[in-house]
């Protein structure tokens with residue numbers, strides 16, 4: 001079936017909360033329960049009690065939706081759980097610019113995770129490694145024997161790799177490569193490597209210590225690429241080509257300097273984490289994988305690459321590990337995560353990973369475009385001013401008037417907001 005829905009919801013931000021919810025419900029054919037889960041946080045204390053120990057309640061974050069996304073010729077609305085102002089607006093804006101260049105193309109690896117087994121006390125770890133490889137088929141069959149359901153869905157153990165770490169202490173590290181299909185897979189992989197531990201001891205004569213998945217999920221990467229026509233980047237004071245040039249230079253800064261790369265990648269993760277959280281996935285795993293991957297060559301660097309083509313248009317590319325699932329864990333237990341996945345409409349974990357990669361690329365563009373032109377404070381300040389106006393007691397139309405005045409005066413402080421609220425309420 002061809003999906004003809006457009007995520008280009010111009011003016012979505014001007015709608016009321018209720019109107020936005022109504023738009024989403026129609027867009028994704030959400031049931032009343034799903035809609036309520038999205039707007040009301042979804043989780044109650046009793047459900048929280050089933051998820052973690054010593055639960056006392058739930059902790060809420062704003063949930064917003066980024067518009068304008070088009071990935072592999074399909075439109076998406078992007079659910080984002082995040083407390084930081086400007087991120088969602090900037091992302092929607094960036095997605096609109098990429099849309100002008102045809103949207104994102106994205107792809108991903110098979111959903112293969114790595115489980116690690118640490119083997120110590122070996123006389124010769126190299127010989128032990130060869131012995132493990134000689135038992136590859138037996139080990140794969142053992143790993144598959146304990147997770148019938150994932151094997152039924154086409155996943156399961158794929159390969160065994162061995163690495164020797166010279167130490168001291170010297171150790172053999174056995175990697176189980178395991179296809180998790182639509183699950184993130186931590187539980188399955190951990191169960192598999194724990195099961196393999198005694199078999200590896202028997203094969204090597206060594207002592208197995210840790211058996212745990214690696215969050216450097218470099219077998220399970222997602223990639224996205226997009227183009228922005230230079231003209232789309234023209235500002236009041238700058239030609240599009242100059243902005244392209246400044247963004248490419250900003251990209252080189254991050255590629256060459258770990259101090260800048262950390263902030264650059266943080267901006268990427270602003271978008272990625274927000275989607276990962278909204279869909280009930282493990283954002284600590286995604287963070288760990290992203291930063292370890294960024295340091296894979298021994299120097300921490302950028303997760304994205306930016307360049308211009310012969311016509312001067314801007315190209316961006318991102319690649320990073322993306323171990324996300326759409327079944328299992330909180331993705332199914334948390335009602336808001338379930339509704340967020342329905343809103344996204346992704347059919348597989350790989351599709352989710354590809355959309356998230358595009359989000360990371362667009363979020364990066366949004367930050368670099370602002371940084372390479374007017375700086376980020378102007379955009380940030382209007383939302384900051386809004387928060388101050390609300391804190392000062394403004395509501396409805398008064399918020400807009402207080403914000404406008406503070407911005408015009410370039411005086412964005414709580415004291416000024418309080419004065420203005422009192423003054424404007426009197427007038």
Ligand code: MEV
Pocket residue numbers: 084263264265266267268270367368371376
């Ligand atoms: C702020 O949350 C993120 C940025 O610092 C990212 C960047 O500098 O690229 C704006």
